Amino acid sequence: MAGTPRYARYIILSLLCIFLILFFSSSSDSPRQTYKSAADLLKESQSRWGNVGSKNNPASHGTAKEVPLSDPLLKDGSHSAAPKAGTAEGAPAGGSSQVGLSNPSEPDHRVSSPNPLAHSPQTKLEPKPSGPRMNATFVTLARNSDIWEIARSIRQVEDRFNRKFNYDWVFLNDKPFDESFKTITSALVSGTTKYGQIPKEHWSFPEWIDQDKAKQVREDMAKKKIIYGDSVSYRHMCRYESGFFFRHPLMLEYEWYWRVEPSIELFCDINYDAFRFMAENGKKYSFVLSLLEYIDTIPTLWASTKKFMNTYPEHLVPGNSMKFVSDDGGETYNKCHFWSNFEIGNLNWLRSKAYIDFFTSLDKDGGFFYERWGDAPVHSIAASLMLKKEEIHFFEDIAYYHIPFTHCPADEKYREEHKCHCDPSKNFDWNGYSCTKKFYELNGMKVPEKKDDKKKP
Ligand SMILES: Nc1nc2c(ncn2[C@@H]2O[C@H](COP(=O)(O)OP(=O)(O)O)[C@@H](O)[C@H]2O)c(=O)[nH]1
Ligand SMILES: [Mg+2]
Numbered sequence: 001m002a003g004t005p006r007y008a009r010y011i012i013l014s015l016l017c018i019f020l021i022l023f024f025s026s027s028s029d030s031p032r033q034t035y036k037s038a039a040d041l042l043k044e045s046q047s048r049w050g051n052v053g054s055k056n057n058p059a060s061h062g063t064a065k066e067v068p069l070s071d072p073l074l075k076d077g078s079h080s081a082a083p084k085a086g087t088a089e090g091a092p093a094g095g096s097s098q099v100g101l102s103n104p105s106e107p108d109h110r111v112s113s114p115n116p117l118a119h120s121p122q123t124k125l126e127p128k129p130s131g132p133r134m135n136a137t138f139v140t141l142a143r144n145s146d147i148w149e150i151a152r153s154i155r156q157v158e159d160r161f162n163r164k165f166n167y168d169w170v171f172l173n174d175k176p177f178d179e180s181f182k183t184i185t186s187a188l189v190s191g192t193t194k195y196g197q198i199p200k201e202h203w204s205f206p207e208w209i210d211q212d213k214a215k216q217v218r219e220d221m222a223k224k225k226i227i228y229g230d231s232v233s234y235r236h237m238c239r240y241e242s243g244f245f246f247r248h249p250l251m252l253e254y255e256w257y258w259r260v261e262p263s264i265e266l267f268c269d270i271n272y273d274a275f276r277f278m279a280e281n282g283k284k285y286s287f288v289l290s291l292l293e294y295i296d297t298i299p300t301l302w303a304s305t306k307k308f309m310n311t312y313p314e315h316l317v318p319g320n321s322m323k324f325v326s327d328d329g330g331e332t333y334n335k336c337h338f339w340s341n342f343e344i345g346n347l348n349w350l351r352s353k354a355y356i357d358f359f360t361s362l363d364k365d366g367g368f369f370y371e372r373w374g375d376a377p378v379h380s381i382a383a384s385l386m387l388k389k390e391e392i393h394f395f396e397d398i399a400y401y402h403i404p405f406t407h408c409p410a411d412e413k414y415r416e417e418h419k420c421h422c423d424p425s426k427n428f429d430w431n432g433y434s435c436t437k438k439f440y441e442l443n444g445m446k447v448p449e450k451k452d453d454k455k456k457p
Helices: 003-026 038-049 058-064 144-160 179-188 211-223 232-243 274-280 301-311 353-365 375-386 412-417 436-442 451-455
Strands: 136-141 168-173 193-197 256-259 285-287 290-292 336-338 343-346 392-394 400-402 405-407
Touching: 136 144, 136 232, 144 179, 168 179, 179 193, 232 353, 232 375, 256 274, 274 343, 290 436, 301 353, 301 375, 336 375, 353 375, 392 436
Parallel strands: 136 168, 136 256, 168 193, 285 392
Antiparallel strands: 256 343, 285 343, 290 336, 400 405
């Protein structure tokens, strides 16, 4: 029985402890608030940050002015489903299954919770582009099957450039575009999209081509494993890009084009209007990568070019870039060409008599089918002979990739400021197969010093 008072003492002591704990916790000085719900959080933050999203809120209004006003996804009614962040119109519709959004006893908090850091001084918003717009369009030749590869390219072009400018995009195809291609691409492009079918006469063998001879060439090239050597469609494509895309009815209303191919990458922000740069600086043709052509695809291209030069000497422009394509004053071709999967150029130049005479003359000689002439050497030779050298521009600042080559700007500060994600060690410009050095020399430009060279003793 001696244990009974001891147990009683333990019980009294325990009760005393519990009482003391409860007393101190309820009378603590620290203001511990507990929030009931996300709605309370929102109310709290609204009183702290003002009525975020409302037109009268100076915090959101002041910065919103700086951002381009047009939402890439809102170019027409059919693609306006994306909510506008921070606006009442952009709130999710009623009946949403989102947690906490459907309780009628809660206040209306269908706007997103504000991010207190969103408008902090560290946030770098791009200025809204100013100045006149050019009469310009992107242009892409593609098959329906290219959809996902071209979608990737478009996304990059939009993110890095066009979401700020909203230029149109023309898609051309030898077959009708299917609905899926149109829906996906028009959702991605911030400007107006247009879809054109190529007329049969621009994508078929001209009547002067000897079909048997052309077939024999394809078989021979296949045996030699020349890339695309056995392909008929690739030849139509090269001929079309050389002589017809700029004459398609959809292209006739534009003065400037920017060619985009599937699977390309843009590595840096382009914060100015590259079309306007071309116009204001008297440029007609531009490039980012140049290289040597595979000679087996163009063995007689220069002979045809010489024929053209003799027939139309009036089309050769004094002060041209002959030195870019020939190391012996025009006797032979040095195989240099601008890589035409990227081009920003003037359509009126391509539609000029000089260029059309050049293309027609080459086309009559049949090398698009009897060899495998590419549109890159054709455009490049034309630009080098029929434009003043100042009219050709190298976009050193446009960081670009098309398999397998990269152009990555040399300047480290530039790369940082433009959020570039290219590896400068992959830059192709000063590789032995590139012709960019030749372009620099011809134009009296200084070849950038390699950062690595400086470190060498
Ligand atoms: N509509 C259509 N486009 C084509 C065809 N062949 C190639 N192209 C397009 O022409 C461009 C060049 O073709 P690509 O396969 O990229 O050639 P590469 O860059 O020389 O390897 C791309 O924009 C292709 O989508 C074709 O048969 N039909
Ligand atoms: Mg390509």
